[in-house]
Amino acid sequence: MEKYSGKSVYGGIAIGKIHLMTKREQSIVRRKIEDTDKEIKRFEEAKETAKNQLAQLYEKAKVEVGEANAAIFEIHQMMLDDGDYVDSIENIITKQSVNAEYAVGITADNFAEMFSSMDDAYMKERAADVKDISERVVRILSNAEGTNDISGEPSIILADDLAPSETVQLDKNMVLSFVTVHGSTNSHTAILARTMNIPALIGVNIELSPELEGKMAVVDGFAGVIYVEPDEKTLADLKKAKDEELEKQRLLLELKGQENITKDGKTVLVYANIGNVKDLAYVLANDAGGIGLFRSEFVYLESSTYPTEEEQFLIYKKAAETMAGKRVIIRTLDIGADKQADYFDLDKEENPAMGLRAIRICLNRPDIFKTQLRAIYRASEFGKLAVMYPMITSLEEVKKIKEISAQVRAELREENISYNDIEEGIMIETPAAVMISDLLAKEVDFFSIGTNDLSQYTMAIDRQNPKLDSFFYPHHEAVLRMIDMVCQNAHKENIWVGICGELGADLELTERFLRMGVDELSVSPSYVLPLRDKIRSLDLSK
Amino acid sequence: MKEFKYVITDPEGIHARPAGEFVKAAASFASDVKIAKEGKSVSAKKIFGVMGLAVKQGQEITVTVEGEDEEAAAAKLEEFLKANL
The missing domain is CATH 3.20.20.60 (Phosphoenolpyruvate-binding domains)
Structure with a gap:
C-alpha cells in the first residue's frame, strides 16, 4: 500500500481504479511559411472553431455546474478575441513567416508569463486559462484529437493538472474522484469539483508513472489522502466510512x-x-x-x-x-x-x-x-x-x-x-x-x-x-x-x-x-x- | 473626452468574470475606452489588458472615454462599475 497526501477540496470517499490522464505533449514545430495571409486565415478559422467549442462547453457547464461557474468559458471565448492576443499571433506569423501553431505557442507562453509573474494568487492561476485556450487552438490547427476519454468503468482521475475545459468535458458518470499533482483551491477545477460533489485532492506529491493505470485506489477526501493498492484493513475502514457517508446523504435526501x-x-x-x-x-x-x-x-x-x-x-x-x-x-x-x-x-x-x-x-x-x-x-x-x-x-x-x-x-x-x-x-x-x-x-x-x-x-x-x-x-x-x-x-x-x-x-x-x-x-x-x-x-x- | 475615477469595492477586485463583462460593455461602444491604474493605462476593450492590471479592492481606477458616443459610454460604464465592482 502506498499513501500520498494532498489538500482536499471536497470531502467524500471514492474507491475504484486509477485512470491516468496525461496531457498529450503537443510538440509544436516551427515551420517556414510562404503564404502568410493564408496562414493567418488558417489561424482565424481555428480560432472560430475553438470559440464554437467553448460556446458548447459553456452550455454544458451551465447545466452541470451553474451559470456562475460556467462563466469561465465565456471569458475564454473573449480571450480568444482579445486584440492584443490576436495581434501578437498574427504579427509573429507575418514578421517571422512561421506557422500558426508556433505563433500561438509563443504568444501563449508570453501571456501566461505575464499572469504568472503577478503577485496575486488569483491572477497567477489565470496563466492556466491562457494555456488552456491556446492548446485548444493548436489542437484544432494540427487536427489532433480532443482530451482523452475514459472508457470502461468509472475511475479515479489522476492527472498532473486539469484545465477547467478538461474537467467539464469529462463524462461525470465516469469520474469517481479528481486527484492532481498541481492546482490550487482557487482553480476552477477545484471549484467545479466542489459544485459537482466529487471528492477531489490537489497538490498530491505522486509521480505519475504509467504503472499506476488501472491500479486499485481509495481517495479519502476528508483526510486529504489517496491510498494506492490499499491493504484490506484500510479498504474495509474506508468502505465503512463511505457507507456511513452514503447513509448520511440518504437521510439528508429523505428526511x-x-x-x-x-x-x-x-x-x-x-x-x-x-x-x-x-x-x-x-x-x-x-x-x-x-x-x-x-x-x-x-x-x-x-x-x-x-x-x-x-x-x-x-x-x-x-x-x-x-x-x-x-x-x-x-x-x-x-x-x-x-x-x-x-x-x-x-x-x-x-x-x-x-x-x-x-x-x-x-x-x-x-x-x-x-x-x-x-x-x-x-x-x-x-x-x-x-x-x-x-x-x-x-x-x-x-x-x-x-x-x-x-x-x-x-x-x-x-x-x-x-x-x-x-x-x-x-x-x-x-x-x-x-x-x-x-x-x-x-x-x-x-x-x-x-x-x-x-x-x-x-x-x-x-x-x-x-x-x-x-x-x-x-x-x-x-x-x-x-x-x-x-x-x-x-x-x-x-x-x-x-x-x-x-x-x-x-x-x-x-x-x-x-x-x-x-x-x-x-x-x-x-x-x-x-x-x-x-x-x-x-x-x-x- | 470624458473621464471618471472609481474605487473598487468588490473584495475579489476585478477578477475574470466582471472583467469579461466590463470588456463586453466597453466593446459595445464606438468610442475608445481606456482604463488606468497607477499610471498604467490599457484598452478597456481587451480582456487580457484589463485583467493584467490586477486591480484589487480599495484601488482606484481612471476610466477615459473618447469618441462620438462618449457621453453615453461613460455613463453606462460608471453605472456598471457601481453595480458590479
Whole structure:
C-alpha cells in the first residue's frame, strides 16, 4: 500500500481504479511559411472553431455546474478575441513567416508569463486559462484529437493538472474522484469539483508513472489522502466510512424538511448544539429546528482579554439572524479551572468540576455577566434568542440571576436601547437541581438537562479519568430516573424541558425519553437527521 | 473626452468574470475606452489588458472615454462599475 497526501477540496470517499490522464505533449514545430495571409486565415478559422467549442462547453457547464461557474468559458471565448492576443499571433506569423501553431505557442507562453509573474494568487492561476485556450487552438490547427476519454468503468482521475475545459468535458458518470499533482483551491477545477460533489485532492506529491493505470485506489477526501493498492484493513475502514457517508446523504435526501414526528403523531423538537458561529452552516445543512445549546465559551477562549459587549453582540446577532426566527438558546459563560482563559486568572483547583466555574464566576463577577447579558438582549431583536444559565444548584442562585438580568433590562430601557423579552432557562446538571426542580420550575421558562455533568455528579465518576470507565454506566437508572423526575416537575409548571447532553443523541434512549415527555433534544448537527429517522420509526401507542 | 475615477469595492477586485463583462460593455461602444491604474493605462476593450492590471479592492481606477458616443459610454460604464465592482 502506498499513501500520498494532498489538500482536499471536497470531502467524500471514492474507491475504484486509477485512470491516468496525461496531457498529450503537443510538440509544436516551427515551420517556414510562404503564404502568410493564408496562414493567418488558417489561424482565424481555428480560432472560430475553438470559440464554437467553448460556446458548447459553456452550455454544458451551465447545466452541470451553474451559470456562475460556467462563466469561465465565456471569458475564454473573449480571450480568444482579445486584440492584443490576436495581434501578437498574427504579427509573429507575418514578421517571422512561421506557422500558426508556433505563433500561438509563443504568444501563449508570453501571456501566461505575464499572469504568472503577478503577485496575486488569483491572477497567477489565470496563466492556466491562457494555456488552456491556446492548446485548444493548436489542437484544432494540427487536427489532433480532443482530451482523452475514459472508457470502461468509472475511475479515479489522476492527472498532473486539469484545465477547467478538461474537467467539464469529462463524462461525470465516469469520474469517481479528481486527484492532481498541481492546482490550487482557487482553480476552477477545484471549484467545479466542489459544485459537482466529487471528492477531489490537489497538490498530491505522486509521480505519475504509467504503472499506476488501472491500479486499485481509495481517495479519502476528508483526510486529504489517496491510498494506492490499499491493504484490506484500510479498504474495509474506508468502505465503512463511505457507507456511513452514503447513509448520511440518504437521510439528508429523505428526511430534510420532514417533521420530527412519531408514528402515533407525537412531535419533538430536534435542535443542534454548537460551539462556534462557524458551525451555523452545519446546523442549517442538517436541518436542525434551532440551536438548543450555543456554547458561548469560545467567545472568551478565542480572545486574549475580556470580549467587549460589542464583540459579543455581533456574534449573537449573527447567530440570531442566520437562524432566521428559529430558537437560539445561548448558554452563558461556562468556564472553569479546567477550561479557562488566562485573563480570568482563576486559581488552580484540585477538583475543577466542583470548583469555581460557570454561573459561580458570573455571580462573583457580575460585571462580566452583565456584559454578556447586555449583548444577548441587544441581539434579541434580530431573531428568536433565549438564554440559559449553567451549573445551577439552588433557588437562591436563580433568584439572584433573575435580579441581575432584570437590572440589565432596566438599564437598556433607560438608555433607550430596544430588546425583546426572551425566554430564560436553566441547565439541570446537578443532582441538587434535580431534587428541587419542582421549585426551580416556578422561576424559569424552560429546563435543559445536561446529562454529561449530571452523570458524573450523580455517579461520582470523573469522566476525565479513564481508569474509572469500567465503573461508568452511561444508561445508569439513577440518571434516567432523574430525567423523568425533571420532566414531570417541568410539566406541572407548564414549562418545556430538553436534553442537551450526549444522552440526547443516544438512539437507544430516544423512545424512553419521548415516553417521559421530553419536549426537545439538542444534539451535534450531524446527529439531527439520524435522530429524526429514529423518532419517525417510533410508535408510542404500543 | 470624458473621464471618471472609481474605487473598487468588490473584495475579489476585478477578477475574470466582471472583467469579461466590463470588456463586453466597453466593446459595445464606438468610442475608445481606456482604463488606468497607477499610471498604467490599457484598452478597456481587451480582456487580457484589463485583467493584467490586477486591480484589487480599495484601488482606484481612471476610466477615459473618447469618441462620438462618449457621453453615453461613460455613463453606462460608471453605472456598471457601481453595480458590479
